[in-house]
Amino acid sequence: MSLPNSDFEAVSASPWHSLGLKQDGSVVAWGRNDHGECNVPSPNNEFIAIAAGGYHSLGLKQDGSIVAWGRNDYGQCNILPPNSDFVAIAAGEWHSMGLKSDGTVVAWGQNGKGQCSVPYPTNGFVAIAAGSFHSLGLKQDGSIVSWGINGSFVPLPNNSFTGISAGNRHCIGLKQDGSAVAWGRNYEGQCNIPEPNDGFVAVAAGDTHSLCLKQNGSIVLWGGNEYGQSNIPSVNNDFIAIAAGEYHSLGLKEPALSWHGEKMFLVSVMSLLLIAILWPSPQATVTV
Numbered sequence: 001m002s003l004p005n006s007d008f009e010a011v012s013a014s015p016w017h018s019l020g021l022k023q024d025g026s027v028v029a030w031g032r033n034d035h036g037e038c039n040v041p042s043p044n045n046e047f048i049a050i051a052a053g054g055y056h057s058l059g060l061k062q063d064g065s066i067v068a069w070g071r072n073d074y075g076q077c078n079i080l081p082p083n084s085d086f087v088a089i090a091a092g093e094w095h096s097m098g099l100k101s102d103g104t105v106v107a108w109g110q111n112g113k114g115q116c117s118v119p120y121p122t123n124g125f126v127a128i129a130a131g132s133f134h135s136l137g138l139k140q141d142g143s144i145v146s147w148g149i150n151g152s153f154v155p156l157p158n159n160s161f162t163g164i165s166a167g168n169r170h171c172i173g174l175k176q177d178g179s180a181v182a183w184g185r186n187y188e189g190q191c192n193i194p195e196p197n198d199g200f201v202a203v204a205a206g207d208t209h210s211l212c213l214k215q216n217g218s219i220v221l222w223g224g225n226e227y228g229q230s231n232i233p234s235v236n237n238d239f240i241a242i243a244a245g246e247y248h249s250l251g252l253k254e255p256a257l258s259w260h261g262e263k264m265f266l267v268s269v270m271s272l273l274l275i276a277i278l279w280p281s282p283q284a285t286v287t288v
Contacts, residue, residue, distance in 0.1 A: 011252050013245030014052035014091070015207065021050045027059055037070030052245075053091030053130070060089045066098055076109030092130030092166070099128045105137050115148035131166030131205070138164050144173055155183050167205030167244065172212075174203045180212050190223030206244030213242045219251055 008028075010021035017031030017038055025046045029038035035055045047067075049060035056070030056077055064085045068077035074094045088099035095109030095116050104123045107116035113133040125145075127138035134148030142161050144154045154173070161181075163174030170184030170191055178198050182191035188208035200220075202213035208224030217238045221230040227247040241252035 008252055010050060011241055011243045011250045012050045012052040012091075013204075013206075013243040013248060013250050014057075015054055015093075015246035017052055017057070018243075018245065018248070018250060019050040019052045019057060021047055025062070027057075029057060035071035039069060041067055041069050049089055051089045051091035051096075051130075053096065054093035054132070056091060056096070058089045058091050058096055060086055064101070068096065074110035078108060080106050080108050088128055090128045090130035090135070090166075092135065093132040093168075095130060095135070097128045097130050097135060099125055103140070107135060113149040117147055119145055119147050127164055129164045129166040129171075131171065132168045134166060134171075136164045136166050136171060138162075142176065146171065153183065155181055163203055165203045165205040165244070167210070168207040168246070170205055170210070172203040172205045172210055174200055174212075178215065182210060188224035192222060194220055194222050202242055204242045204244040204249075206249065207246040209244065209249070211242045211244050211249055213239055221249065 007023045008020045009023050012019040017029060020028040026044045027040045027047050027050055029040055031038060037055050037057050046062045047059045048062055051058040056068060059067045061067060065083045066079045066086055066089060068079055076094055076096045085101045086098045087101050090097040092115060095107060097105060097107045099105055103125050105118045105125050105128055107118055109116060111117060115133050115135050124140050125137045126140055129136040134146060137145045138161055139145060143158045144161050144164060146154055160176040161173045162176050165172045170182060173181045178200050180193050180197060180200050180203055182193055184191060190208050190210045199215045200212045201215050204211040209230045210223050212220045218236045219232060219239050219242060221232055223230055229247050229249050238253050239251045240254050243250040
């Protein structure tokens with residue numbers, strides 16, 4: 001895929017495709033497109049958030065409505081009415097989630113593992129995350145609520161969390177003090193957070209790997225690496241956002257630095273550049 005690799009302000013990665021949100025409110029999608037998950041519906045504008053699911057995609061509009069496209073065999077693209085007042089979105093393997101302005105969570109799609117059965121009380125949430133077959137919600141009091149499979153047992157003490165991410169079968173929580181907590185399946189070491197476990201400002205959970213963004217703009221990666229998804233970029237600085245797919249990772253940079261092979265060049269201080277860490281994969285490749 002070829003595009004102007006600049007002016008991005010958010011990224012999202014699924015198992016097989018990726019999404020980028022531009023500063024002008026448009027969405028760029030690339031990677032596997034067997035079910036139309038990369039076919040952004042018109043009008044492609046006024047988006048403020050994005051979420052890439054298993055084979056579907058979600059976009060949150062300025063007016064608080066959600067647009068969904070791609071595979072829909074479990075109703076993961078059928079937004080529950082009323083489609084309004086949403087402030088955040090999350091997409092899992094076969095299910096979708098929306099956070100309302102009043103702090104309530106709505107979930108729809110496949111519910112075979114209880115991933116759409118939001119525990120009572122369904123309000124007081126400030127953030128959401130969707131894994132393959134589980135869901136997470138961050139409460140106003142800094143605690144995490146988890147439902148579905150492989151994410152239900154949040155480690156104690158369950159407090160002081162400021163961020164969450166749900167992977168395939170594991171989860172990561174970001175603490176107020178800048179440390180990260182990981183739990184769930186750990187067969188590739190995806191829950192073994194490297195030391196020093198501090199200074200983190202964002203977390204992202206993939207299939208069998210994990211990422212954390214440091215306060216200094218560098219990325220820490222660990223876990224499965226069979227396709228290079230945990231290979232730290234050669235210039236590991238100036239990152240402002242991260243996302244983890246199944247076998248690829250994304251990082252958003254400012255100022256924009258890119259490379260062709262080993263040659264580095266400065267693009268523009270004011271632009272935002274998307275770095276794809278897994279080079280061979282079509283869902284990760286961004287051509288400048």
